[in-house]
Amino acid sequence: xxxxxxxxxxxxxxxxxxxxxxxxxxxxxxxxxxxxxxxxxxxxxxxxxxxxxxxxxxxxxxxxxxxxxxxxxxxxxxxxxxxxxxxxxxxxxxxxxxxxxxxxxxxxxxxxxxxxxxxxxxxxxxxxxxxxxxxxxxxxxxxxxxxxxxxxxxxxxxxxxxxxxxxxxxxxxxxxxxxxxxxxxxxxxxxxxxxxxxxxxxxxxxxxxxxxxxxxxxxxxxxxxxxxxxxxxxxxxxxxxxxxxxxxxxxxxxxxxxxxxxxxxxxxxxxxxxxxxxxxxxxxxxxxxxxxxxxxxxxxxxxxxxxxxxxxxxxxxxxxxxxxxxxxxxxxxxxxxxxxxxxxxxxxxxxx
Amino acid sequence: xxxxxxxxxxxxxxxxxxxxxxxxxxxxxxxxxxxxxxxxxxxxxxxxxxxxxxxxxxxxxxxxxxxxxxxxxxxxxxxxxxxxxxxxxxxxxxxxxxxxxxxxxxxxxxxxxxxxxxxxxxxxxxxxxxxxxxxxxxxxxxxxxxxxxxxxxxxxxxxxxxxxxxxxxxxxxxxxxxxxxxxxxxxxxxxxxxxxxxxxxxxxxxxxxxxxxxxxxxxxxxxxxxxxxxxxxxxxxxxxxxxxxxxxxxxxx
Numbered sequence: 001x002x003x004x005x006x007x008x009x010x011x012x013x014x015x016x017x018x019x020x021x022x023x024x025x026x027x028x029x030x031x032x033x034x035x036x037x038x039x040x041x042x043x044x045x046x047x048x049x050x051x052x053x054x055x056x057x058x059x060x061x062x063x064x065x066x067x068x069x070x071x072x073x074x075x076x077x078x079x080x081x082x083x084x085x086x087x088x089x090x091x092x093x094x095x096x097x098x099x100x101x102x103x104x105x106x107x108x109x110x111x112x113x114x115x116x117x118x119x120x121x122x123x124x125x126x127x128x129x130x131x132x133x134x135x136x137x138x139x140x141x142x143x144x145x146x147x148x149x150x151x152x153x154x155x156x157x158x159x160x161x162x163x164x165x166x167x168x169x170x171x172x173x174x175x176x177x178x179x180x181x182x183x184x185x186x187x188x189x190x191x192x193x194x195x196x197x198x199x200x201x202x203x204x205x206x207x208x209x210x211x212x213x214x215x216x217x218x219x220x221x222x223x224x225x226x227x228x229x230x231x232x233x234x235x236x237x238x239x240x241x242x243x244x245x246x247x248x249x250x251x252x253x254x255x256x257x258x259x260x261x262x263x264x265x266x267x268x269x270x271x272x273x274x275x276x277x278x279x280x281x282x283x284x285x286x287x288x289x290x291x292x293x294x295x296x297x298x299x300x301x302x303x304x305x306x307x308x309x310x311x312x313x314x315x316x317x318x319x320x321x322x323x324x325x326x327x328x329x330x331x332x333x334x335x336x337x338x339x340x341x342x343x344x345x346x347x348x349x350x351x352x
Numbered sequence: 353x354x355x356x357x358x359x360x361x362x363x364x365x366x367x368x369x370x371x372x373x374x375x376x377x378x379x380x381x382x383x384x385x386x387x388x389x390x391x392x393x394x395x396x397x398x399x400x401x402x403x404x405x406x407x408x409x410x411x412x413x414x415x416x417x418x419x420x421x422x423x424x425x426x427x428x429x430x431x432x433x434x435x436x437x438x439x440x441x442x443x444x445x446x447x448x449x450x451x452x453x454x455x456x457x458x459x460x461x462x463x464x465x466x467x468x469x470x471x472x473x474x475x476x477x478x479x480x481x482x483x484x485x486x487x488x489x490x491x492x493x494x495x496x497x498x499x500x501x502x503x504x505x506x507x508x509x510x511x512x513x514x515x516x517x518x519x520x521x522x523x524x525x526x527x528x529x530x531x532x533x534x535x536x537x538x539x540x541x542x543x544x545x546x547x548x549x550x551x552x553x554x555x556x557x558x559x560x561x562x563x564x565x566x567x568x569x570x571x572x573x574x575x576x577x578x579x580x581x582x583x584x585x586x587x588x589x590x591x592x593x594x595x596x597x598x599x600x601x602x603x604x605x
Contacts, residue, residue: 294373
């Protein structure tokens, strides 16, 4: 809150207290101060008191397997499957300012550039360049404009989408997807190929997709969730978020988190390899189907548990029974390989 | 010893431990049929394993160190380093420095790490597989390699941290405060992992999980710092109109 805002809120509080107090109890005075502060904050300091909106739609010709490259700063990007060979781009610019005139002026300052090339369209938002205290460039008053894109495109297009402060949502697109958000989330459903889906502060969610190739998915602070996904190989990671893979089929998985729990539920491929690692979080795998596996589980200060009947070869040897932090064994035919490790969390192996 | 032998070293260890599964067992058997060196190594390891089986087991108190570390954190005895202020003039220099560091340090570490891991694996077998004439790496050299690799990581981290912090303190670094806070918080998560791994290694110097954990954490921190500086540059380059400010405004509204 700015210095000026603090001053005015203090004045409001003082004014409330300055009212005749003889008839007021202490609790009434406190309530009066609270009401005054809330009122001042609501009326005077609501960010962007006036809103102006500008809507436009562009239709661009793009082949059935063309490219869309979209880069946005503030606002969501939503892309869904359409028919034909055209892409429709709905652009909604929203400006917030103290007055309607200021908001309208800001709308004009932010441009959306749509460049059409054969089989390719590039979309960018451009903001005015002026000095500011933040990063050397920007609007002194602050250009509080967000731009939301809603795009309908042929199912086979390749998409590269990036939003700094906004979410990226893609549904029904079978072409290759490269998606990135900084403070927003990334959500994909019914996709055909995802080369990468990343967010810094938001979560990443991949749903109901049968994918070709390798899926690379990560977040720094948000959770990573995959549900009903089939892909050959998965590389997923988060620093403080958890990794949850439910009903996921893959030949190879490398799942890493630092403070989050790493969970995998799904069938194992014969000859598949599944590496799951966390530092302080638990590592849990629930095996569905009948495939067997060899496993190697380690923890430094956590516990190891298996709900499955395992042939624990190490335990057959007396000298290995004392190694409580490491467990190796085999279930069934040992067709897949599991490497599960956590530093201070627990490792749990179960079956459903 | 052939280059491809390195991929069978873990399997040989597991073979001796009796934990090798049928698939990798079959692969290893094929290799042992063709490789005298690995067959000798397996034989040596088996002899050592059988001799060691007669020793009394010793359980080091690693978990105790973890409890102490956790209690120190709870009591607030671990504090984050203060942020150093920089003048705007330093910013451009720092950015250039950061970009150079990202390339130079990242490349050197990526080159160094596989070499270190390979050496560690070799030495791990040399210590247990005495009698295999092709392995001449000692425990001491492994420790030296380990410390060298860790030092390289730490140097990289120190320089990247300095560049990122000074840059961020000087002019917002191009990243909005909330995103910067997210990055800072997650760097602290990794710092905690590094501290815990180091504490574990002090109590159990030979602990493979502790070493792996330490290197994973160091590697991840370098990557996150590289990503942070790249994000700062991206925000400046691609969003000269004040993208960070917009991000902040949007998150508040």
